[in-house]
Amino acid sequence: MLMGSFNSSRHQRIVPQQQEDQDHPQIHSDLQLYNQHHHQYQIPQPPLLMSRGLTARQLLIRCAELISQLDFSSAHGLISILASSNYSPHGDSTERLVHQFVRALSLRLPPVAAAPRDIAGVAASTSSALSLEVETEAEEETLHSCYLTLNQITPFIRFSHLTANQAILEAIDSSHHAIHILDFDIKHGVQWPPLMQALVERSYGSSSSPPPLLRITATGRDLTLLSRTGERLLRFAQSLGLTFHFRPIVLLNDVAMIDYLNPASLGLFPNEALAVNCVLYLHRLLTDDARDLHLFLDKIRALNPKIVTVAEREANHNSPMFLNRFVEAVDHYGAVFGSLEATLPPNSRERMAVEQMWFGGEIADVVAADDDQRRKQLRHERYENWEMIMRRSGFSNVPLSPFALSQAKLLLRLHYPSEGYQLHSLKDSFFLGWMNRPLFSVSSWN
Numbered sequence: 001m002l003m004g005s006f007n008s009s010r011h012q013r014i015v016p017q018q019q020e021d022q023d024h025p026q027i028h029s030d031l032q033l034y035n036q037h038h039h040q041y042q043i044p045q046p047p048l049l050m051s052r053g054l055t056a057r058q059l060l061i062r063c064a065e066l067i068s069q070l071d072f073s074s075a076h077g078l079i080s081i082l083a084s085s086n087y088s089p090h091g092d093s094t095e096r097l098v099h100q101f102v103r104a105l106s107l108r109l110p111p112v113a114a115a116p117r118d119i120a121g122v123a124a125s126t127s128s129a130l131s132l133e134v135e136t137e138a139e140e141e142t143l144h145s146c147y148l149t150l151n152q153i154t155p156f157i158r159f160s161h162l163t164a165n166q167a168i169l170e171a172i173d174s175s176h177h178a179i180h181i182l183d184f185d186i187k188h189g190v191q192w193p194p195l196m197q198a199l200v201e202r203s204y205g206s207s208s209s210p211p212p213l214l215r216i217t218a219t220g221r222d223l224t225l226l227s228r229t230g231e232r233l234l235r236f237a238q239s240l241g242l243t244f245h246f247r248p249i250v251l252l253n254d255v256a257m258i259d260y261l262n263p264a265s266l267g268l269f270p271n272e273a274l275a276v277n278c279v280l281y282l283h284r285l286l287t288d289d290a291r292d293l294h295l296f297l298d299k300i301r302a303l304n305p306k307i308v309t310v311a312e313r314e315a316n317h318n319s320p321m322f323l324n325r326f327v328e329a330v331d332h333y334g335a336v337f338g339s340l341e342a343t344l345p346p347n348s349r350e351r352m353a354v355e356q357m358w359f360g361g362e363i364a365d366v367v368a369a370d371d372d373q374r375r376k377q378l379r380h381e382r383y384e385n386w387e388m389i390m391r392r393s394g395f396s397n398v399p400l401s402p403f404a405l406s407q408a409k410l411l412l413r414l415h416y417p418s419e420g421y422q423l424h425s426l427k428d429s430f431f432l433g434w435m436n437r438p439l440f441s442v443s444s445w446n
Contacts, residue, residue, distance in 0.1 A: 056098045064326040093341040107368035146358040155416045160311035161191035166404040167444040171307035176273040178213040184281040186218035189229040200240045215245045254284045261299035274305040286379040297393035308445040314438040318379035329366045339434040383441040395445040399428035
Protein backbone atom coordinates (compact mmCIF):
# COMPACT_ATOMS: atom_id res chain seq x y z
CA MET A 1 0.00 0.00 0.00
CA LEU A 2 1.38 3.39 -0.89
CA MET A 3 1.22 6.26 1.51
CA GLY A 4 2.32 8.64 -1.19
CA SER A 5 4.60 8.92 -4.17
CA PHE A 6 7.90 10.62 -4.70
CA ASN A 7 8.69 12.92 -7.63
CA SER A 8 12.19 13.93 -8.59
CA SER A 9 13.14 17.57 -8.19
CA ARG A 10 15.79 19.62 -6.50
CA HIS A 11 14.40 18.15 -3.33
CA GLN A 12 13.08 14.60 -3.06
CA ARG A 13 9.33 15.00 -2.67
CA ILE A 14 6.55 12.89 -1.27
CA VAL A 15 3.28 13.63 -3.07
CA PRO A 16 0.12 11.85 -1.83
CA GLN A 17 -1.48 9.50 -4.34
CA GLN A 18 -4.92 8.06 -4.80
CA GLN A 19 -3.75 4.45 -4.47
CA GLU A 20 -5.00 4.06 -0.94
CA ASP A 21 -8.48 5.19 -1.91
CA GLN A 22 -8.51 2.44 -4.53
CA ASP A 23 -7.47 -0.07 -1.90
CA HIS A 24 -10.35 1.07 0.35
CA PRO A 25 -13.29 1.94 -1.92
CA GLN A 26 -15.73 2.25 0.97
CA ILE A 27 -13.62 4.89 2.65
CA HIS A 28 -13.20 6.74 -0.62
CA SER A 29 -16.95 6.67 -1.24
CA ASP A 30 -17.59 7.96 2.30
CA LEU A 31 -15.31 10.92 1.74
CA GLN A 32 -16.74 11.56 -1.71
CA LEU A 33 -20.30 11.43 -0.43
CA TYR A 34 -19.47 13.81 2.38
CA ASN A 35 -17.80 16.24 -0.02
CA GLN A 36 -20.82 16.21 -2.30
CA HIS A 37 -23.01 17.45 0.53
CA HIS A 38 -20.40 19.75 2.06
CA HIS A 39 -18.73 21.81 -0.65
CA GLN A 40 -16.91 23.55 2.15
CA TYR A 41 -16.28 21.67 5.37
CA GLN A 42 -18.18 23.07 8.29
CA ILE A 43 -16.05 23.25 11.41
CA PRO A 44 -18.09 22.07 14.39
CA GLN A 45 -17.57 23.65 17.76
CA PRO A 46 -15.10 21.64 19.84
CA PRO A 47 -17.35 18.86 21.09
CA LEU A 48 -16.47 19.27 24.74
CA LEU A 49 -17.25 23.00 24.71
CA MET A 50 -20.86 22.54 23.71
CA SER A 51 -23.34 23.08 26.49
CA ARG A 52 -24.25 19.41 26.53
CA GLY A 53 -20.65 18.32 26.13
CA LEU A 54 -19.50 20.54 28.98
CA THR A 55 -22.05 18.96 31.29
CA ALA A 56 -20.99 15.49 30.18
CA ARG A 57 -17.34 16.42 30.69
CA GLN A 58 -18.10 17.64 34.20
CA LEU A 59 -19.93 14.41 35.03
CA LEU A 60 -17.08 12.28 33.66
CA ILE A 61 -14.48 14.21 35.64
CA ARG A 62 -16.64 14.11 38.77
CA CYS A 63 -16.87 10.34 38.39
CA ALA A 64 -13.09 10.13 38.05
CA GLU A 65 -12.73 12.27 41.20
CA LEU A 66 -14.98 9.88 43.12
CA ILE A 67 -12.97 6.90 41.94
CA SER A 68 -9.71 8.55 42.95
CA GLN A 69 -11.29 9.14 46.40
CA LEU A 70 -12.33 5.46 46.51
CA ASP A 71 -15.99 6.47 46.72
CA PHE A 72 -17.08 3.67 44.43
CA SER A 73 -20.73 3.73 45.45
CA SER A 74 -21.17 7.34 44.33
CA ALA A 75 -19.12 6.65 41.20
CA HIS A 76 -21.47 3.81 40.30
CA GLY A 77 -24.38 6.20 40.68
CA LEU A 78 -22.87 8.70 38.26
CA ILE A 79 -22.01 5.96 35.80
CA SER A 80 -25.63 4.86 35.97
CA ILE A 81 -26.77 8.38 35.07
CA LEU A 82 -24.37 8.59 32.13
CA ALA A 83 -25.15 5.08 30.92
CA SER A 84 -28.88 5.82 30.86
CA SER A 85 -28.53 9.20 29.14
CA ASN A 86 -28.50 7.92 25.56
CA TYR A 87 -24.82 8.62 24.92
CA SER A 88 -24.68 6.37 21.92
CA PRO A 89 -21.72 5.06 19.85
CA HIS A 90 -23.84 6.14 16.85
CA GLY A 91 -24.45 9.74 17.94
CA ASP A 92 -22.42 12.91 17.52
CA SER A 93 -18.80 13.19 18.62
CA THR A 94 -19.72 14.12 22.19
CA GLU A 95 -22.09 11.18 22.56
CA ARG A 96 -19.56 8.75 21.11
CA LEU A 97 -16.79 10.09 23.33
CA VAL A 98 -18.86 9.86 26.51
CA HIS A 99 -19.92 6.34 25.56
CA GLN A 100 -16.28 5.22 25.34
CA PHE A 101 -15.31 6.81 28.63
CA VAL A 102 -18.32 5.33 30.40
CA ARG A 103 -17.19 1.92 29.16
CA ALA A 104 -13.64 2.52 30.41
CA LEU A 105 -14.78 3.82 33.80
CA SER A 106 -17.06 0.82 34.25
CA LEU A 107 -14.02 -1.41 33.75
CA ARG A 108 -12.09 0.44 36.43
CA LEU A 109 -14.88 0.29 39.01
CA PRO A 110 -15.04 -2.83 41.19
CA PRO A 111 -18.22 -4.86 40.68
CA VAL A 112 -21.15 -4.27 43.02
CA ALA A 113 -23.55 -6.85 44.29
CA ALA A 114 -26.55 -5.25 42.62
CA ALA A 115 -25.27 -3.11 39.82
CA PRO A 116 -27.87 -1.00 38.04
CA ARG A 117 -29.02 -2.58 34.81
CA ASP A 118 -27.41 0.10 32.62
CA ILE A 119 -24.04 -0.27 34.34
CA ALA A 120 -24.18 -4.05 34.11
CA GLY A 121 -24.89 -3.86 30.40
CA VAL A 122 -22.07 -1.45 29.78
CA ALA A 123 -19.64 -3.49 31.85
CA ALA A 124 -20.56 -6.72 30.10
CA SER A 125 -20.14 -5.28 26.63
CA THR A 126 -16.93 -3.56 27.66
CA SER A 127 -15.31 -6.58 29.21
CA SER A 128 -15.91 -8.60 26.08
CA ALA A 129 -14.78 -5.93 23.63
CA LEU A 130 -12.00 -4.24 25.62
CA SER A 131 -10.67 -6.93 27.94
CA LEU A 132 -7.34 -5.97 29.46
CA GLU A 133 -6.09 -9.51 28.91
CA VAL A 134 -3.91 -10.43 25.96
CA GLU A 135 -5.80 -10.22 22.68
CA THR A 136 -7.01 -13.35 20.96
CA GLU A 137 -5.89 -14.07 17.43
CA ALA A 138 -9.21 -12.77 16.08
CA GLU A 139 -8.89 -9.56 18.10
CA GLU A 140 -5.35 -9.08 16.81
CA GLU A 141 -6.60 -9.43 13.25
CA THR A 142 -9.35 -6.88 13.90
CA LEU A 143 -6.83 -4.44 15.35
CA HIS A 144 -4.57 -4.88 12.31
CA SER A 145 -7.53 -4.03 10.08
CA CYS A 146 -8.38 -1.02 12.27
CA TYR A 147 -4.81 0.23 11.97
CA LEU A 148 -5.03 0.25 8.17
CA THR A 149 -8.39 2.02 8.35
CA LEU A 150 -7.00 4.54 10.83
CA ASN A 151 -4.16 5.20 8.39
CA GLN A 152 -6.77 6.06 5.77
CA ILE A 153 -9.39 8.11 7.53
CA THR A 154 -7.09 10.26 9.69
CA PRO A 155 -3.92 12.12 8.68
CA PHE A 156 -2.01 11.38 11.86
CA ILE A 157 -0.11 8.21 10.91
CA ARG A 158 0.44 9.30 7.31
CA PHE A 159 1.74 12.66 8.51
CA SER A 160 4.17 10.89 10.84
CA HIS A 161 5.42 8.55 8.12
CA LEU A 162 5.63 11.26 5.49
CA THR A 163 7.67 13.59 7.69
CA ALA A 164 9.96 10.85 9.02
CA ASN A 165 10.68 9.68 5.46
CA GLN A 166 11.60 13.17 4.34
CA ALA A 167 13.96 13.53 7.31
CA ILE A 168 15.65 10.24 6.39
CA LEU A 169 16.01 11.29 2.74
CA GLU A 170 17.60 14.57 3.67
CA ALA A 171 19.95 13.01 6.25
CA ILE A 172 21.18 10.21 3.93
CA ASP A 173 22.14 11.64 0.55
CA SER A 174 22.83 9.86 -2.73
CA SER A 175 26.51 9.35 -1.91
CA HIS A 176 25.57 6.44 0.36
CA HIS A 177 25.38 3.12 -1.49
CA ALA A 178 23.90 1.12 1.39
CA ILE A 179 21.14 2.17 3.78
CA HIS A 180 20.02 0.23 6.84
CA ILE A 181 16.75 1.20 8.55
CA LEU A 182 16.00 -0.09 12.03
CA ASP A 183 12.22 0.17 12.36
CA PHE A 184 10.65 -0.44 15.74
CA ASP A 185 7.17 -2.02 15.50
CA ILE A 186 6.84 -1.90 11.71
CA LYS A 187 3.28 -3.24 11.67
CA HIS A 188 2.22 -3.39 7.98
CA GLY A 189 5.20 -1.45 6.69
CA VAL A 190 3.09 1.20 4.93
CA GLN A 191 5.75 3.80 5.65
CA TRP A 192 8.41 2.34 3.36
CA PRO A 193 7.16 2.01 -0.26
CA PRO A 194 7.29 5.79 -0.79
CA LEU A 195 10.84 5.92 0.54
CA MET A 196 11.84 3.09 -1.79
CA GLN A 197 10.39 4.96 -4.74
CA ALA A 198 12.21 8.12 -3.69
CA LEU A 199 15.55 6.34 -3.51
CA VAL A 200 15.09 4.95 -7.01
CA GLU A 201 13.93 8.26 -8.49
CA ARG A 202 16.83 10.07 -6.87
CA SER A 203 19.23 7.94 -8.90
CA TYR A 204 17.53 8.61 -12.27
CA GLY A 205 19.85 10.19 -14.81
CA SER A 206 22.97 9.48 -12.75
CA SER A 207 25.03 6.49 -13.85
CA SER A 208 27.48 7.22 -11.04
CA SER A 209 24.80 6.95 -8.34
CA PRO A 210 22.73 3.79 -8.79
CA PRO A 211 19.93 3.08 -6.29
CA PRO A 212 21.39 2.08 -2.95
CA LEU A 213 21.06 -1.28 -1.29
CA LEU A 214 18.23 -0.97 1.25
CA ARG A 215 17.99 -3.16 4.30
CA ILE A 216 15.21 -2.97 6.88
CA THR A 217 15.48 -4.65 10.25
CA ALA A 218 11.97 -4.61 11.72
CA THR A 219 10.57 -5.55 15.10
CA GLY A 220 7.12 -6.83 15.98
CA ARG A 221 5.31 -9.39 18.10
CA ASP A 222 3.69 -11.42 15.35
CA LEU A 223 5.99 -13.45 13.08
CA THR A 224 3.20 -14.05 10.56
CA LEU A 225 2.51 -10.32 10.21
CA LEU A 226 6.23 -9.54 10.01
CA SER A 227 6.72 -12.16 7.29
CA ARG A 228 3.81 -10.85 5.23
CA THR A 229 5.07 -7.31 5.60
CA GLY A 230 8.53 -8.34 4.45
CA GLU A 231 7.13 -10.20 1.45
CA ARG A 232 5.04 -7.20 0.36
CA LEU A 233 7.98 -4.85 0.68
CA LEU A 234 10.24 -7.22 -1.23
CA ARG A 235 7.75 -7.47 -4.10
CA PHE A 236 7.46 -3.70 -4.25
CA ALA A 237 11.23 -3.24 -4.20
CA GLN A 238 11.63 -5.79 -7.00
CA SER A 239 9.08 -3.92 -9.10
CA LEU A 240 11.32 -0.84 -8.79
CA GLY A 241 14.57 -2.71 -9.44
CA LEU A 242 15.75 -1.86 -5.92
CA THR A 243 18.01 -4.30 -4.07
CA PHE A 244 16.27 -4.98 -0.78
CA HIS A 245 16.70 -7.20 2.27
CA PHE A 246 14.29 -7.59 5.16
CA ARG A 247 15.05 -9.05 8.56
CA PRO A 248 12.27 -9.57 11.11
CA ILE A 249 12.89 -9.65 14.85
CA VAL A 250 10.06 -11.06 16.96
CA LEU A 251 9.87 -9.64 20.47
CA LEU A 252 7.54 -10.76 23.24
CA ASN A 253 8.05 -7.40 24.93
CA ASP A 254 9.67 -4.11 24.01
CA VAL A 255 12.34 -4.21 26.70
CA ALA A 256 13.77 -7.41 25.17
CA MET A 257 14.91 -5.36 22.16
CA ILE A 258 17.60 -3.69 24.24
CA ASP A 259 19.67 -6.87 24.15
CA TYR A 260 19.75 -6.75 20.33
CA LEU A 261 21.04 -3.20 20.10
CA ASN A 262 24.62 -3.88 19.08
CA PRO A 263 26.25 -4.04 15.63
CA ALA A 264 26.78 -7.80 15.72
CA SER A 265 23.18 -8.72 16.64
CA LEU A 266 21.74 -6.26 14.13
CA GLY A 267 24.15 -7.28 11.39
CA LEU A 268 25.34 -3.73 10.76
CA PHE A 269 28.01 -3.22 8.09
CA PRO A 270 30.64 -0.46 8.30
CA ASN A 271 29.65 1.06 4.95
CA GLU A 272 25.94 1.36 5.77
CA ALA A 273 24.17 4.58 6.65
CA LEU A 274 21.92 3.74 9.59
CA ALA A 275 18.52 5.34 10.21
CA VAL A 276 16.50 4.52 13.33
CA ASN A 277 12.72 4.90 13.06
CA CYS A 278 10.69 5.28 16.27
CA VAL A 279 7.19 6.20 15.08
CA LEU A 280 4.74 5.93 17.99
CA TYR A 281 7.12 3.63 19.83
CA LEU A 282 9.28 5.27 22.51
CA HIS A 283 6.40 5.75 24.97
CA ARG A 284 6.17 1.98 25.29
CA LEU A 285 9.57 1.95 27.00
CA LEU A 286 8.55 4.44 29.67
CA THR A 287 8.35 3.06 33.18
CA ASP A 288 8.17 4.80 36.54
CA ASP A 289 11.93 5.42 36.55
CA ALA A 290 12.43 5.46 32.72
CA ARG A 291 15.50 3.25 33.17
CA ASP A 292 14.68 1.05 30.17
CA LEU A 293 14.13 4.03 27.91
CA HIS A 294 17.45 5.64 28.85
CA LEU A 295 19.30 2.37 28.34
CA PHE A 296 17.59 1.95 24.97
CA LEU A 297 18.58 5.44 23.85
CA ASP A 298 22.15 5.01 25.10
CA LYS A 299 22.50 1.89 22.95
CA ILE A 300 20.92 3.60 19.95
CA ARG A 301 23.39 6.47 20.29
CA ALA A 302 26.27 3.98 20.42
CA LEU A 303 25.20 2.68 16.99
CA ASN A 304 25.97 6.16 15.60
CA PRO A 305 22.92 6.49 13.31
CA LYS A 306 22.73 9.24 10.72
CA ILE A 307 19.21 10.07 11.85
CA VAL A 308 16.68 9.03 14.50
CA THR A 309 13.06 9.85 13.69
CA VAL A 310 10.56 10.16 16.53
CA ALA A 311 6.77 10.54 16.35
CA GLU A 312 4.62 10.63 19.46
CA ARG A 313 1.21 11.69 20.73
CA GLU A 314 0.97 15.16 22.19
CA ALA A 315 -0.65 14.09 25.44
CA ASN A 316 0.37 13.29 28.99
CA HIS A 317 -1.08 9.86 29.63
CA ASN A 318 1.84 8.88 31.86
CA SER A 319 0.82 10.77 34.97
CA PRO A 320 0.83 8.56 38.10
CA MET A 321 -2.24 10.47 39.26
CA PHE A 322 -5.36 8.87 37.82
CA LEU A 323 -7.41 12.07 37.81
CA ASN A 324 -4.76 14.04 35.91
CA ARG A 325 -4.42 11.26 33.35
CA PHE A 326 -8.18 11.03 32.98
CA VAL A 327 -8.73 14.75 32.31
CA GLU A 328 -5.90 14.74 29.78
CA ALA A 329 -7.44 11.74 28.02
CA VAL A 330 -10.91 13.30 27.86
CA ASP A 331 -9.56 16.42 26.16
CA HIS A 332 -7.14 14.58 23.86
CA TYR A 333 -9.67 12.06 22.58
CA GLY A 334 -12.34 14.74 22.47
CA ALA A 335 -10.24 16.51 19.83
CA VAL A 336 -9.60 13.24 17.99
CA PHE A 337 -13.32 12.40 17.87
CA GLY A 338 -14.08 15.95 16.75
CA SER A 339 -11.68 15.58 13.83
CA LEU A 340 -13.36 12.35 12.77
CA GLU A 341 -16.74 14.09 12.97
CA ALA A 342 -15.60 16.69 10.43
CA THR A 343 -13.86 14.25 8.08
CA LEU A 344 -16.37 11.40 7.68
CA PRO A 345 -20.14 11.19 7.36
CA PRO A 346 -22.24 10.23 10.39
CA ASN A 347 -22.92 6.68 9.21
CA SER A 348 -19.31 5.77 8.40
CA ARG A 349 -18.69 2.17 9.39
CA GLU A 350 -14.94 2.73 9.21
CA ARG A 351 -15.05 5.56 11.71
CA MET A 352 -17.22 3.52 14.05
CA ALA A 353 -14.80 0.58 13.94
CA VAL A 354 -11.77 2.81 14.60
CA GLU A 355 -13.48 4.66 17.46
CA GLN A 356 -14.74 1.53 19.18
CA MET A 357 -11.87 -0.88 18.63
CA TRP A 358 -8.77 1.30 18.29
CA PHE A 359 -9.45 4.49 20.23
CA GLY A 360 -11.85 2.70 22.58
CA GLY A 361 -9.08 0.26 23.44
CA GLU A 362 -6.66 3.12 24.03
CA ILE A 363 -9.12 4.93 26.28
CA ALA A 364 -9.65 1.75 28.28
CA ASP A 365 -5.89 1.32 28.66
CA VAL A 366 -5.35 4.88 29.87
CA VAL A 367 -8.40 4.97 32.15
CA ALA A 368 -9.21 1.48 33.33
CA ALA A 369 -5.89 0.30 34.74
CA ASP A 370 -2.72 1.52 36.40
CA ASP A 371 0.97 0.73 36.08
CA ASP A 372 1.84 -2.77 34.84
CA GLN A 373 -1.84 -3.66 34.36
CA ARG A 374 -2.00 -1.34 31.35
CA ARG A 375 -1.90 -3.76 28.44
CA LYS A 376 -0.95 -1.32 25.69
CA GLN A 377 1.46 0.74 27.80
CA LEU A 378 0.15 4.01 26.37
CA ARG A 379 2.39 6.20 28.49
CA HIS A 380 2.28 9.17 26.15
CA GLU A 381 4.32 12.27 26.99
CA ARG A 382 4.34 15.75 25.48
CA TYR A 383 7.11 16.91 23.16
CA GLU A 384 8.88 19.01 25.78
CA ASN A 385 9.45 15.86 27.85
CA TRP A 386 10.74 13.93 24.84
CA GLU A 387 13.04 16.82 23.98
CA MET A 388 14.50 16.74 27.48
CA ILE A 389 14.89 12.94 27.41
CA MET A 390 16.59 12.94 23.99
CA ARG A 391 19.01 15.72 24.93
CA ARG A 392 19.92 14.05 28.21
CA SER A 393 20.71 10.90 26.23
CA GLY A 394 23.17 12.77 24.05
CA PHE A 395 21.03 13.53 21.00
CA SER A 396 20.76 16.84 19.16
CA ASN A 397 17.64 17.99 17.36
CA VAL A 398 17.90 17.97 13.55
CA PRO A 399 15.59 20.69 12.17
CA LEU A 400 12.84 19.42 9.92
CA SER A 401 13.05 21.32 6.65
CA PRO A 402 10.63 23.86 5.18
CA PHE A 403 10.22 21.45 2.28
CA ALA A 404 9.09 18.71 4.67
CA LEU A 405 6.53 21.16 6.05
CA SER A 406 5.21 21.89 2.55
CA GLN A 407 4.87 18.15 1.95
CA ALA A 408 2.81 17.69 5.11
CA LYS A 409 0.60 20.64 4.17
CA LEU A 410 0.05 19.08 0.75
CA LEU A 411 -1.03 15.82 2.37
CA LEU A 412 -3.65 17.65 4.41
CA ARG A 413 -4.88 19.74 1.50
CA LEU A 414 -5.29 16.78 -0.88
CA HIS A 415 -6.72 14.15 1.47
CA TYR A 416 -8.09 15.90 4.56
CA PRO A 417 -9.41 19.31 3.38
CA SER A 418 -10.75 20.52 6.69
CA GLU A 419 -9.64 23.80 8.21
CA GLY A 420 -9.84 22.16 11.63
CA TYR A 421 -6.51 20.39 11.06
CA GLN A 422 -3.64 22.66 12.00
CA LEU A 423 0.03 22.09 11.28
CA HIS A 424 2.75 24.05 13.07
CA SER A 425 6.53 24.11 13.14
CA LEU A 426 7.98 24.72 16.58
CA LYS A 427 11.43 24.01 18.01
CA ASP A 428 12.51 22.56 14.63
CA SER A 429 9.76 19.92 14.91
CA PHE A 430 6.24 19.57 13.51
CA PHE A 431 2.94 19.41 15.38
CA LEU A 432 -0.36 18.29 13.87
CA GLY A 433 -3.52 19.04 15.80
CA TRP A 434 -7.20 19.74 15.70
CA MET A 435 -8.85 23.04 16.61
CA ASN A 436 -5.79 24.53 18.36
CA ARG A 437 -5.00 21.35 20.28
CA PRO A 438 -1.76 19.58 19.20
CA LEU A 439 -2.29 15.84 18.89
CA PHE A 440 0.88 14.44 17.27
CA SER A 441 4.49 15.58 17.04
CA VAL A 442 7.35 14.50 14.74
CA SER A 443 11.01 15.29 15.30
CA SER A 444 14.42 14.05 14.13
CA TRP A 445 17.70 13.63 16.04
CA ASN A 446 21.31 12.60 15.72
